[in-house]
Amino acid sequence: EAGVTQFPSHSVIEKGQTVTLRCDPISGHDNLYWYRRVMGKEIKFLLHFVKESKQDESGMPNNRFLAERTGGTYSTLKVQPAELEDSGVYFCASSQVILAGGPLVFGPGTRLTVL
Amino acid sequence: GQQLNQSPQSMFIQEGEDVSMNCTSSSIFNTWLWYKQEPGEGPVLLIALYKAGELTSNGRLTAQFGITRKDSFLNISASIPSDVGIYFCAGQISGGSNYKLTFGKGTLLTVNP
Numbered sequence: 522e523a524g525v526t527q528f529p530s531h532s533v534i535e536k537g538q539t540v541t542l543r544c545d546p547i548s549g550h551d552n553l554y555w556y557r558r559v560m561g562k563e564i565k566f567l568l569h570f571v572k573e574s575k576q577d578e579s580g581m582p583n584n585r586f587l588a589e590r591t592g593g594t595y596s597t598l599k600v601q602p603a604e605l606e607d608s609g610v611y612f613c614a615s616s617q618v619i620l621a622g623g624p625l626v627f628g629p630g631t632r633l634t635v636l
Numbered sequence: 637g638q639q640l641n642q643s644p645q646s647m648f649i650q651e652g653e654d655v656s657m658n659c660t661s662s663s664i665f666n667t668w669l670w671y672k673q674e675p676g677e678g679p680v681l682l683i684a685l686y687k688a689g690e691l692t693s694n695g696r697l698t699a700q701f702g703i704t705r706k707d708s709f710l711n712i713s714a715s716i717p718s719d720v721g722i723y724f725c726a727g728q729i730s731g732g733s734n735y736k737l738t739f740g741k742g743t744l745l746t747v748n749p
Contacts, residue, residue, distance in 0.1 A: 564739040577736060612678050616735060625735060627678030
């Protein structure tokens with residue numbers, strides 16, 4: 522079974538540019554999450570999809586961030602325009618069922634550097 | 637918002653030594669989780685704890701859910717070089733349909749062979 526995949530693995534952009542990150546969850550996983558880790562800080566929740574619907578987007582930093590999940594399959598996270606403080610590693614995770622401590626599987630992350 | 641205080645921030649140990657790290661919170665969590673992240677990879681779940689006072693082992697790893705539900709520790713016995721990585725604690729408040737996790741800042745473990 523393929524794991525959670527993310528693309529690209531690295532992205533270096535200049536302040537003011539737009540970047541789109543993609544996440545492909547494990548097939549059949551209805552729940553998809555985006556998290557972010559800024560260097561030296563904790564991994565922070567951004568948002569949660571159940572299928573194509575946004576369940577919780579309370580962690581989204583501001584309206585420069587837009588997440589979508591077309592057809593309840595893959596998800597994209599767009600940052601427009603990017604700022605220096607957006608640099609960090611963006612993780613996607615998916616799970617099949619809602620269980621406390623259930624198998625939340627993380628992808629390898631996309632390292633975003635904004636210059 | 638909820639915060640987890642994880643310590644130590646980093647550890648440099650010799651192969652064969654035991655390791656201990658912990659997390660504390662001002663908030664109560666219903667579930668405590670410990671993850672390990674290796675370079676170029678995402679966090680991988682090591683141990684999940686569901687009940688206050690629960691002590692769970694996974695090979696050389698042992699973790700406990702504090703009885704106050706505000707803390708947890710992870711022990712690694714007889715460390716080996718492949719234990720190197722960043723260890724994160726995470727807490728979850730169950731209920732509803734959200735599985736949002738609150739993470740600590742991580743403990744960077746280096747094992748010298």
